């Protein structure tokens with residue numbers, strides 16, 4: 001099974017009953033539900049009886065599901081129940097409860113003994129399905145963490161330390177070092193959740209007696225395979241995440257002070273980051289806009305679930321009370337945005353025999369290098385004690401001071417390093433987004449060009465230069481509009497990049513200051529060695545991260561290209577141009593051009609496309625927008641390589657030639673990818689750093705960053721390119 005499906009995120013609203021406090025306050029319910037329609041009366045209209053008939057200020061929203069006065073079981077049956085089978089078949093699924101404090105998120109997710117919540121019902125159904133499937137072998141691992149004040153803590157381990165997020169090339173974002181329990185029964189999982197909940201940080205606030213101060217993330221990692229032996233095994237790995245978000249805070253509602261207010265600001269930072277991601281993903285006009293997942297731990301963890309390969313359900317909780325009008329209105333606004341988020345799921349099928357690649361060997365080499373450095377750090381001898389008793393007291397005091405100072409230093413170095421990694425990753429993602437935008441623009445330009453050519457062949461072409469945009473058919477006008485949007489997003493992303501580069505400079509400056517202060521802050525030689533080792537381990541880790549990222553990008557490119565080949569073959573067949581097979585064979589005759597020919601081929605420019613003959617400011621009618629079919633391409637980025645082809649498309653060539661060129665490019669690109677992969681998997685001379693020298697990767701020395709400037713690992717050598725960055729091919733004469 002390798003299902004690909006593009007759907008909107010399912011957004012449900014749950015309205016809790018008025019609570020005791022609201023009833024005592026004479027709060028009124030301002031929410032009405034009619035099937036999928038939610039009407040929220042304006043509080044002012046409600047209080048002013050004369051205006052009650054004047055309904056213009058009412059807010060009306062349509063959602064996939066709206067629940068009021070129903071049990072958790074009904075909510076579960078209508079939302080999450082459908083995610084369980086896919087998760088067991090290797091598809092990622094995520095449910096998150098969103099809403100202001102006291103609105104019923106924990107009640108929905110965990111529930112009570114009488115009304116068990118979604119987590120409980122999910123686990124129960126998951127095990128029922130596993131037990132009734134005798135053809136498959138399942139392994140389910142459970143983890144449960146909370147994000148509290150931007151720090152991740154394991155809820156399944158008492159007094160756990162802080163955990164960090166890591167970008168794993170095969171599993172996506174993972175929590176490094178989190179405990180994973182192999183679960184065999186519903187009861188076992190339930191007792192883990194109950195124990196975890198007791199460790200969760202909750203406090204009484206003015207708005208909720210047991211307010212959850214953290215985001216709780218429960219994850220079930222499921223692997224499934226056929227109950228067959230002695231064959232190459234196909235393993236499907238799915239991840240089901242259930243997330244109970246902390247409530248959004250408003251000082252005047254919760255009347256929080258001190259620590260509560262500080263927590264509130266951190267919670268809001270995560271929720272603000274979440275809102276920004278939802279905004280960027282759900283706003284059609286933000287096509288190609290960089291999604292700031294890295295702005296908080298929460299959004300980094302949700303990256304998969306919001307924008308990627310995951311079936312996601314958002315349950316937004318609200319109170320019906322008039323006093324909660326503003327909170328409810330904000331929640332509904334974001335929930336409406338989230339309705340536009342599309343996800344595209346694909347089973348995470350891994351062929352075990354091919355699972356371990358040479359790239360992963362390099363990464364694991366680096367990891368073990370870091371581990372051995374950490375062990376060295378751990379066993380690094382402390383300074384010897386001077387013998388005299390008087391001097392002993394002085395020395396002990398000095399050591400205590402130095403210990404404190406050293407801990408401070410370590411924390412500063414760690415924070416500085418973490419910030420740098422996040423900035424670097426964000427910068428790379430931003431650049432990738434802009435490259436994709438450029439390719440998407442070119443793809444659309446090529447489509448406009450094909451349409452123009454078809455028009456020119458007609459007796460009475462609709463396309464005449466200088467005619468109003470309304471003379472152009474809606475699907476072509478949409479391409480124009482998209483080009484505009486993508487360009488605007490690219491500009492905004494570039495501005496953001498400038499800002500990030502500035503932040504990176506500042507971060508690096510701070511890092512240098514911290515390193516320079518080591519000598520004056522820590523005098524004992526062995527402690528200096530200790531810190532130097534710590535810094536080296538960070539640099540190795542950074543290099544590791546860079547390699548992981550390169551791998552991610554390469555894997556993605558290969559998948560996109562494979563998808564494109566299939567799409568183009570299908571297109572050829574659908575258009576009846578060919579049954580696919582004979583054209584397929586001709587592709588082999590396409591060879592790269594000579595150097596002189598490369599010079600002759602010019603990149604297609606907007607002027608050539610004559611896009612400026614049209615009035616772009618003229619708005620498209622709503623009904624003329626044709627988002628449905630095209631949205632599929634939006635998320636799949638399937639036509640990545642077609643876009644490359646569009647850059648060197650010849651005005652005189654037919655769409656068939658155009659497709660042929662695409663096929664040649666793909667073939668070449670795949671060869672290059674394989675070649676590059678092989679080149680990079682050759683054994684490297686030395687991966688271990690000489691003391692004070694640094695690390696060697698791909699023949700490059702990555703310096704230790706203490707005495708000399710750090711050098712990032714060089715990206716894998718790209719295929720030969722034209723000056724404009726695009727590859728060109730010609731037909732063999």
Ligand SMILES: Nc1ncnc2c1ncn2[C@@H]1O[C@H](COP(=O)(O)OP(=O)(O)OP(=O)(O)O)[C@@H](O)[C@H]1O
Pocket residue numbers: 015016017019099100101102103104105106107108208210211212213245246247248317
């Ligand atoms: N659907 C419901 N039916 C009955 N009681 C409910 C319902 N939803 C919430 N409540 C009650 O409302 C109170 C607040 O709910 P809950 O703790 O789930 O809110 P929350 O959104 O998780 O708040 P916070 O963000 O502060 O943790 C609880 O006493 C809970 O029992």
